[in-house]
Amino acid sequence: MSDPQDLLRTLAPQVLGYLAARHGQFDACEDAVQEALLAAHRQWPAEGVPSNPRGWLITVAQRRLTDEWRSDSARRDREHSWAAMESDRSVIDLADVGHDGDDTLTLLFLCCHPALSPSSQIALTLRAVGGLDTVSIARAFLVPEATMTRRITRAKQAIRDAGAIFTLPAAADRAARLQAVRHVLYLIFNEGYTSSGGPDLTSHELSAEAIRLTRLLHALLPEDADTTGLLALMLLTDAHRDARTDPSGALIPLAEQDRTRWDRKQIDEGIALVTAALSAAPPGPYQLQAAIAAVHAEAARAEDTDWAQIVALYRVLSHVAPNPMVTVNRAAAVGMLAGPRAGLDLLATVADDRRLAGNHRAVAVRAHLLEMAGEAAA
Template sequence: MSRRPALSLEAVFREEYGQLLATLVGRFGDLALAEDATSDAMEAALSRWPVDGVPSKPGAWLLTTARRRAVDRLRRDQAYAAKLALLQVEQDRTFLSPNPESADGGLPDERLQLFFTCAHPALAPDDRIAITLRCLVGMTTTEVARAFLIPSSTAGQRISRAKNKIRVARIPFRVPDRHEMAQRLPGVLQVVCSIFTEGYSASSGENLLRTDLAEEAIRLGRILHGLLPAEREVTGLLSLMLCTHARRSARAGKDGEIVMLEEQDRRLWDREMIDEGCALVIVALTGGSPGPYGVQAAIAALHHEATDAESTDWPQIAELYGVLETITPSPIVSLNKAAAIAMSDGPSAGLEVMEALSTEPLLQNYYPYPAARADLLARLERWSEAARWFECALGLAGSEPEKRYVQRRLAACYRNAPPTPKDTSEF
């Protein structure tokens, strides 16, 4: 096989898998069948594309092939005879027909429909999100694990448990009623946020960003905001994603290396996107107690009000992280607060807070924690200690840009660290 078809298939798999699976689940109402048909289509592509060439519309090719394989599987299974007969009646209809509820306030996006479907109360909350990210978004088990800050094996168990629950309990794949959607909305927002997070900072691979995922999350956020404009947390999440994604062009240098926020060329920030996001912040924070997405959006907006890192209102940002700690307590929130304190009151003050977080289980394998501690130690010119924490961060870094950034900082520590005194004792 030539290298090009293999690479093309990998790219299409990442870009099309989630939408393909969501479409098949929505069409056939069976997750296992949809997964099998998707796998069959991928195998067919591996066999055909090296010979016939990559089709001009690979996603459509995979969709057609997967649909045929699903129908073939149904034909071989007599238990599905009635369902197949019903499908044959609809065969001449447009395969990707619009949702009939979209005209009166329903969900016009098939993938989003399935997000709400998988947020079924019969599934444990974390299991719902894990299976949605894995099966309908197409994130790898490792990427799902990163979203939860858990080992890959644990993420795999959650996904398997959810699949088994769906099969045994025969949970129907249907779009929930309007009143059910409100109950399921927080889980769907967490899924959309997790998609954006992986797009904003990829957990593996050669690139820091996965723009396709970030933009897909924003697209879904816009749909939700259009349908639920009165839901302030929907507005907050969309604002947060816009304000954050606006910095995308400044986050990596020409060589692909990470450019930290305080070093970014703010002229590269997308001002139109910032203006839109900042306008939404006001809406998200008006009308009651703020939600976590609204508070995070407010933090992002504060960065955009400043012309540089020095003029940023770091005390206000630290205070907002304190508010966030009361709404959704988390070691990650506390770590971000410590970083803001370091910028406001100096590295020693931030380091003191970080040291108090050293026993938090969620931070033991969280790359930003040792990287942040190392950075503050380096600012204090405690080079040997900084090197040890950068070494720890290097072992946890996922993407190649993260690894290169840590290696560069680590080399600087080695250069600046005082030489180890030679042992002159007599033997």
């Protein structure tokens, strides 16, 4: 990995995981890692990347922790016991550090602790695992830096209050926590792909970070079909990015996009991943959504789309993960296969669902189907 910035973002969660596993103080370790990253930003461009960059960052962060504890008189007893345990080692053996395991998965589980709200889980994941600074996270979510700082601070406090320790959840809780991790990554991607506020339709920084983190999770859990499906869904969706907007930033509907501008490398990778995921386990919601995206991607022209296959996949998805938005999307596909009236009839079944209140997608689909039916006034 030649770019020092990419290297730092990859190493940040590993360094934080190492320190948190060793000392158990997430917030203090996170602050120390941020100091180490700043030091690397200052020194590496001039001095070059160290031969063991992970060990270098851990050593700098460890020294920062030591200095912090020594300056806090209320923690003198703990410092003394820690110093004795360390046998007066002010510098960590970099050879040992280089061979320690990767605690990133544990860090992801901690950031998605059930004591945190979804917004706090997102903020803490981007900060601790993504390595984004508070300014960047605040900018991505269109909130003041002070607001995001408070959100992250409250998240750390909630983890302390919950008595959370830096270990993997018990086996009985692991599946639910992993589901929360995937959901947080999915929310980050969606916010980047279609921003919920601000003048721009997309935030490439967020969607790219979601893909990077999901790649990381997939590398840690290569046999987990749901994670594989989530990565496939992100890649297949993000492949449209360059064709989604015109020069003014306005949205171009899928049927009108220049498909030669789709990222074929991402599409090929996404199709391979979803094929593997579907053959490895019963399909979950991410695999099914990725399969639908793959059918769209395989059509060279909009009129070549296999709508029968898409409707069938939506039918399965409606059983696996029933919710009104699935019905809305299914109605759009049914309208393309069986005619607009059939789509409108299906859409009517969720017309009174409060979960769709104020949702633009349901209104847009209804308008599109009415236009197809020739009911321009409606």
